[in-house]
Amino acid sequence: MAAAPHSGCTATCIWARCCARPAPTAAPDGGRSSTSRGNPPVRWPNAGARSRRSGTSPGCCVPSTTPPASTSPRDRGPRPGPGPAGPRTAAATPRPAEPTRWASPNCCAPTRRTRPSTRCCTRPGTGPAGCTSRCPPSAGWPPCRRPERTADQPAPARSSPPLPRRSSAVRPHTSATRPEPLPLPAGRSAPVPSAPAGPAPGSRPLLKGTRAAAALPAEDRVRLLAGEHHDPHALLGARRAEGGVLVRTLRPHARGVTVLAAGLRARLAAEGDGLFAAVLPLEEIPAYRLLVDYGEDVPAHETGDPYRFLPALGEFDLHLISEGRHEELWKALGACPMTHQGERGTRFTVWAPNARGVRVTGDFTHWDPTGHPMRSLGSSGVWELFVPGVGPGTLYKFDICRPDGSHTVRADPMARRTECPPATASVVHPLDGYRWGDGTWMAGRGARSSHTAPVSVYEVHLPSWRPGLSCRELADELTAYVTDMGFTHVELMPPAEHPFGGSWGYQVTGYYAPTARLGTPEDLKYLVDRLHRAGIGVLMDWVPAHFPKDDWALARFDGTALYEHADPRRAEHPDWGTLEFDYGRKEVRNFLVANAVYWCEEFHIDGLRVDAVASMLYLDYSREEGGWSPNAHGGRENPDAVAFLQEMNATVYRRCPGVVTVAEESTAWDGVTRPTHHTGPGGFGGLGFGFKWNMGWMHDSLVYMSKDPVHRAHHHDEMTFSMVYAYSENYVLPISHDEVVHGKQALVSKMPGDWWQRRANHRAYLGYMWAHPGKKLLFMGQEFAQGAEWSEAEGPQWWVLDPGYSAAGDHRGVQDLVRDLNRAYRATPALWQRDTDPGGFQWIDAGSHRAREDNVLSFLRFAADGSPLIVVCNFSPVVRHGHRLGVPAGVPAWTEVLNTDARRYGGSGVGNGEAIPTRPVPWHGREAGVLLTLPPLATLWLRPVG
Numbered sequence: 001m002a003a004a005p006h007s008g009c010t011a012t013c014i015w016a017r018c019c020a021r022p023a024p025t026a027a028p029d030g031g032r033s034s035t036s037r038g039n040p041p042v043r044w045p046n047a048g049a050r051s052r053r054s055g056t057s058p059g060c061c062v063p064s065t066t067p068p069a070s071t072s073p074r075d076r077g078p079r080p081g082p083g084p085a086g087p088r089t090a091a092a093t094p095r096p097a098e099p100t101r102w103a104s105p106n107c108c109a110p111t112r113r114t115r116p117s118t119r120c121c122t123r124p125g126t127g128p129a130g131c132t133s134r135c136p137p138s139a140g141w142p143p144c145r146r147p148e149r150t151a152d153q154p155a156p157a158r159s160s161p162p163l164p165r166r167s168s169a170v171r172p173h174t175s176a177t178r179p180e181p182l183p184l185p186a187g188r189s190a191p192v193p194s195a196p197a198g199p200a201p202g203s204r205p206l207l208k209g210t211r212a213a214a215a216l217p218a219e220d221r222v223r224l225l226a227g228e229h230h231d232p233h234a235l236l237g238a239r240r241a242e243g244g245v246l247v248r249t250l251r252p253h254a255r256g257v258t259v260l261a262a263g264l265r266a267r268l269a270a271e272g273d274g275l276f277a278a279v280l281p282l283e284e285i286p287a288y289r290l291l292v293d294y295g296e297d298v299p300a301h302e303t304g305d306p307y308r309f310l311p312a313l314g315e316f317d318l319h320l321i322s323e324g325r326h327e328e329l330w331k332a333l334g335a336c337p338m339t340h341q342g343e344r345g346t347r348f349t350v351w352a353p354n355a356r357g358v359r360v361t362g363d364f365t366h367w368d369p370t371g372h373p374m375r376s377l378g379s380s381g382v383w384e385l386f387v388p389g390v391g392p393g394t395l396y397k398f399d400i401c402r403p404d405g406s407h408t409v410r411a412d413p414m415a416r417r418t419e420c421p422p423a424t425a426s427v428v429h430p431l432d433g434y435r436w437g438d439g440t441w442m443a444g445r446g447a448r449s450s451h452t453a454p455v456s457v458y459e460v461h462l463p464s465w466r467p468g469l470s471c472r473e474l475a476d477e478l479t480a481y482v483t484d485m486g487f488t489h490v491e492l493m494p495p496a497e498h499p500f501g502g503s504w505g506y507q508v509t510g511y512y513a514p515t516a517r518l519g520t521p522e523d524l525k526y527l528v529d530r531l532h533r534a535g536i537g538v539l540m541d542w543v544p545a546h547f548p549k550d551d552w553a554l555a556r557f558d559g560t561a562l563y564e565h566a567d568p569r570r571a572e573h574p575d576w577g578t579l580e581f582d583y584g585r586k587e588v589r590n591f592l593v594a595n596a597v598y599w600c601e602e603f604h605i606d607g608l609r610v611d612a613v614a615s616m617l618y619l620d621y622s623r624e625e626g627g628w629s630p631n632a633h634g635g636r637e638n639p640d641a642v643a644f645l646q647e648m649n650a651t652v653y654r655r656c657p658g659v660v661t662v663a664e665e666s667t668a669w670d671g672v673t674r675p676t677h678h679t680g681p682g683g684f685g686g687l688g689f690g691f692k693w694n695m696g697w698m699h700d701s702l703v704y705m706s707k708d709p710v711h712r713a714h715h716h717d718e719m720t721f722s723m724v725y726a727y728s729e730n731y732v733l734p735i736s737h738d739e740v741v742h743g744k745q746a747l748v749s750k751m752p753g754d755w756w757q758r759r760a761n762h763r764a765y766l767g768y769m770w771a772h773p774g775k776k777l778l779f780m781g782q783e784f785a786q787g788a789e790w791s792e793a794e795g796p797q798w799w800v801l802d803p804g805y806s807a808a809g810d811h812r813g814v815q816d817l818v819r820d821l822n823r824a825y826r827a828t829p830a831l832w833q834r835d836t837d838p839g840g841f842q843w844i845d846a847g848s849h850r851a852r853e854d855n856v857l858s859f860l861r862f863a864a865d866g867s868p869l870i871v872v873c874n875f876s877p878v879v880r881h882g883h884r885l886g887v888p889a890g891v892p893a894w895t896e897v898l899n900t901d902a903r904r905y906g907g908s909g910v911g912n913g914e915a916i917p918t919r920p921v922p923w924h925g926r927e928a929g930v931l932l933t934l935p936p937l938a939t940l941w942l943r944p945v946g
Contacts, residue, residue: 207259207266213246213277224250224373225273228357228401232373237307238285245285248277249305252370256293260302261286274370287342304343304388311377312340312347312386321351322380324586327651329594330512330602333382334414335428337392345388346428348374348396350412351587352558353381355400360385361409362396362425369399369409381587392433395425397552402559411509411552413563413591418497420516424509424552431602434525438532438604445606446657450690451730452864454832455775456822457539458487458783459736461504462495463517464795465780470519471527478527479534485783485815486822489537491609493737495524496543499550504737504792506611507578508543509553511595514603521603528604539607539662540599544592544648545616546578555579563588569629573615575622583616583640593648600656608652610689613665613672616641642684646676649688660690662732673730694731694774697722698739705765708752709855709876709937716852719875722772723846727838731774740779740790748785748814757877759785759810760907760937763817763900764873767939770821771861771871773835784815813906824898824941829863844870844885844924854878856934858885870894870942872934879910880934886924893917893945894930901935910935915945 216224216235223229224236238247247259247266252274259266259280268276288308292301313332320326321333336347348360358376361369364387374383383398398410411418415426436442466474482490495518497510505515514524528538547563549555554563564571564579571579582588599605615621620628620636631639649661663672671678674686704718740746751761762785770776781796788797800811825831834840844858845851851858855876861869868888874880887894893915901907916930923929934940 207264207280209281210266210278211243211281212269213241213248213271213279215271216248216275221273221275223357225370226357226401226405227359227369227373227399227407228405229373230357230376233307233375237305238288240285241279243279243281245280245282246277247280247288248275249290249307250274250371250373251276251290251292252368253294254292255295258291258293259288260291261288265291304345306345306372306385306387309341309343309386309388311375311384312336312338313349313377313382313384318377318380318382321382321587321590324590326590327594327597327655329590330414330416330598331431334412334416334512335394335396335426337428337430338386340386340388343388344391345386346390346394347384347386348398349382349384350374350398350414351381351591352383352398352400352562353587354403354560354562355383355558356403356405357401358383359399360387360396361399362390362394364390364394364396390428392428392430394428395419396428397425400558404559406559408559409552410557413511413554413557415510415513417521418510418513418516421497421499421501424499424550426510426513429521434522434529436525436529436604438529441532441535442604445659448658450607450660450775451836452833454488454826455732456487456770456825457489457491457732457775457777458482458485459491459493459777459779461493461737461780461790461792461795463501463515464790464792467793467795470523471514472519472523475527475530479530479536482531482536483534485819486826487536488822488826489539489606490531491539491607491777492541494541494543494611499548499553501792503548505541506543507546507548507576509548509550511591512598525603532604537606538604539609539660540605541611542596542599542608543611544581544595544644545610545612546573546576546580548578563591567629569623569627570619573622574627575615580615583638583644589644589647592644593651596648596652596661597655600652600659606658607660607662607690609662609664609693610645611664613645613663613687614667614669616645617665617669618667637682637684639684642687645687645689646685650676653688653690661688662691662693663687663689664693664695666693666695690730691732691775692729693734693736693777694722694729695734696725697731697772697774698734698736701765701769702739702750705761705875706750706752712855712875713852716847716855719768719857720843720846723841723843726773726841727836730836732777733769733772733774734777735769735779735782736777737779737790740782742789744789746786746789747782749787749789753877755807755810756906757937759814760877760901761875763814763905763907764875764937764939766818766821767898767900767941768857768871768873770825771831771859771869771939771941773841773861775832775835776825778818783818784811786811810906813904817900817905820898828869828897828941828943829865830861830867830869833864834862844872844887844926854880854883856880856883860888868944869897871939872932872942873939874934875937877936879936880932883932883934884921884923884929885932886922886926886929887918889918889927891918891928891944894942895945897941897943899935899938899940901938907938908935910938912940916942 215221220229220235224232229235232250236248236250238245240246247268248271249257249268251257254274254276256270257268257276259268259278264286266278266280268278271277285308288305290303290305292303294301317326317332321329326332333349333351336349338345338347340347350358352358358374359369360372360374361367365372372385372387374385376382377384396412398412400408400410402408411424412426415429416431417427417429419425419427460478462471462474466477478490494505494508495514496505496508497513497515498505498508500507501517514521518524531538547554557563560566561571561582563581565582565584571582573580581592596608599608617638618636619631619638628636631637652659652661665672669687670682671680671684671686672692673689674680676685676688678686680686700718700721704712704715707715735747738744744750747765748758748762751758751765753761766778779790781790784796784801786797786800790796799805801808801815805811830840840862842860842862844860845856846859850856855874857871857873857875859871861871863869868891870885870887872883872885895915896912899907899911901910903909910933912933916932918928918930920927921929930942932940
């Protein structure tokens with residue numbers, strides 16, 4: 001059965017594999033096409049030949065009549081047959097007198113080797129004179145040449161009946177031979193193929209006079225296709241060339257590429273392996289776009305050319321990066337949506353100084369990196385590429401060619417957003433996607449001094465506080481709860497992206513991206529904003545000490561030890577199986593310092609609690625003998641880490657007034673909270689932190705509280721020793737997540753005795769903690785005395801507060817106590833105004849024989865104006881009647897501010913009534929005294945009456 005003829009062709013083609021079926025077109029004479037089903041098929045002399053390049057049939061369906069002298073479809077004369085006055089019939093159509101031959105053996109060959117030809121040899125406006133058949137503009141075939149025919153050239157013989165048309169099912173499409181449609185730029189619709197009859201009025205005419213481009217040097221071509229070229233912009237894009245403008249593009253899987261510019265279009269010739277090029281007869285390089293054709297199943301895709309743009313990163317940025325002093329590094333590196341040279345797109349930049357080549361890949365390339373190699377920007381180690389049409393929400397990674405020639409695909413270290421784990425791709429995300437409403441808080445932040453203000457911190461693991469909720473969804477509930485409980489601040493366990501949820505966020509891979517488990521970056525900003533508008537500060541845990549070894553993240557990022565130290569004895573962290581940063585490398589320090597600033601400026605974070613500082617300061621931290629290398633002076637200190645911490649603190653305090661940094665440092669390192677310009681006995685300047693966690697107080701006090709009251713007399717010094725060094729640093733007293741996991745038990749479960757005594761001890765301990773010099777931190781769940789250890793999978797045991805639970809009243813009593821502790825604490829300047837001033841504290845009875853035997857502690861706190869507060873702790877289960885204390889003279893009477901044994905907290909209700917008169921009897925070295933009744937396992941706060 002003969003193949004169906006093309007509209008406009010006067011002969012039926014017998015080579016079905018090369019024919020297309022375009023829509024009927026109007027003939028120049030205004031009548032119908034001259035094609036007739038009655039015409040006999042014609043066999044062309046070269047129809048059975050096969051192209052050596054493509055392996056497909058070069059034959060095409062061309063008119064069988066001798067073409068008129070006109071060389072343009074628009075200038076053709078009337079075709080054979082009746083004129084417009086009468087209808088055309090098959091009998092009226094003259095038989096072909098002479099067929100046309102084409103000189104180019106590939107004139108109908110496709111531009112891809114794996115596809116058989118299904119198109120004819122012409123395109124609208126480009127076909128040889130006399131060919132009335134037009135190909136759709138997405139065909140992608142090279143234009144045919146019509147040779148001069150000599151007088152003695154024989155005419156082809158008549159063909160036998162045509163062969164049947166080959167079905168597309170004969171060669172099924174595969175992912176290797178036919179890609180999926182590429183996504184269009186936001187707001188852009190798919191281009192509509194032009195009508196087969198020729199260019200519509202006002203469309204771009206096809207540029208004539210284009211010629212083939214000189215081939216790329218073999219070495220450059222190989223390096224470019226292998227992703228190893230340092231300057232692909234020198235090979236791709238548009239540039240002046242002899243005779244015009246050379247345009248070359250790399251479009252893997254494309255079947256044809258057309259250059260579109262103002263008033264013109266030009267087809268590029270295929271060079272193989274996805275390369276297309278041509279020299280256009282132009283004097284100036286136009287502002288152009290590319291129309292990429294992926295075959296008849298995919299609409300032609302119009303896009304910008306990434307290789308026509310100048311670098312989108314300035315010289316000053318590169319200078320600062322090279323110096324390690326770019327304090328806004330997140331604005332220079334990573335994926336930045338922007339308008340560059342008049343086009344919207346995304347600038348991709350990454351630091352990989354030892355890479356042989358870097359390419360960007362993502363869902364916009366169908367994860368094929370071949371077509372998007374990046375350029376190296378000099379000695380900075382930065383690679384850059386601006387990709388037009390790529391916008392927010394695009395997934396991407398970097399394909400890095402290591403020094404040994406192997407490739408690794410990595411997430412962006414500077415990504416502002418990531419896929420939700422276990423997926424690992426980075427996501428293009430803008431910086432300006434949120435409108436803040438906390439202007440009042442931010443305006444006053446710099447005027448507040450945390451050292452002379454009340455600071456009571458509620459530590460929260462957001463993924464488990466209300467499992468399954470995003471930051472935006474839990475914002476109102478968390479804000480309301482913290483406000484009701486009276487805490488001044490919330491501390492978020494690391495909100496940065498981390499692959500393993502069981503690490504609680506302490507093994508970070510996305511330092512600049514909030515974890516996608518909790519929603520978008522804007523969701524986290526909403527949470528911070530909501531807390532600020534309620535008057536609650538926000539701190540976060542920050543982990544610059546180490547990072548995991550995942551092969552898609554930071555570890556050996558460019559094939560070398562880049563972020564980690566090159567010496568394995570300094571790189572490997574033995575406790576956590578992670579890698580430590582190389583603080584001696586200025587670019588790594590810059591990465592971390594800028595990250596600290598990033599969270600404070602972009603997310604309005606009010607403080608950074610820096611994790612694992614001790615592991616950074618000591619080269620032999622948790623290492624066996626011979627498993628570490630000393631510093632240049634033979635010591636165990638890490639001077640590079642010291643310099644990094646000093647720089648980080650100085651930069652944050654300079655750029656973000658009112659922000660506080662807190663060190664989790666568990667050793668006796670001198671000067672953790674001393675200013676950086678003050679040199680200590682060890683020869684180092686201060687580290688510059690605002691506060692330090694008092695790990696010694698936490699450890700000693702919990703050891704004491706875990707003892708049976710009978711034995712506490714022998715451990716009395718555990719509770720008093722903290723005041724020996726209480727003012728050597730600025731301290732925070734932490735009962736953190738670390739103390740209620742891994743078999744350490746919940747706080748109430750650490751206490752001895754029965755359930756009543758454990759709760760009483762728990763309450764007494766909290767009363768002592770809130771009165772001790774230093775800021776306060778309590779981990780979630782401990783404010784209502786949950787009995788089980790914390791689990792990141794379960795979160796706080798809120799069910800123990802349900803009215804239907806038999807012990808709900810006991811837990812609510814502890815919760816009420818914490819609420820009242822915070823309110824009384826905030827209302828009593830003596831408890832916070834002079835936390836860092838030794839004059840704000842005095843012992844009443846620190847360790848007399850009676851105090852030891854009775855398990856009693858008593859001391860005074862003073863406000864800036866001298867107003868006192870008495871604190872008495874009875875850590876025995878015995879009521880102490882008539883307990884005498886020496887007190888300041890001049891105060892006629894005292895009253896209870898807080899009694900942790902009150903019945904509303906679940907206690908026994910023992911107390912001292914409305915007022916306690918001062919007696920003019922000297923005691924404990926003071927001129928006056930009081931007689932008190934001490935409740936069992938309780939803490940009392942007393943203030944002057946009136």
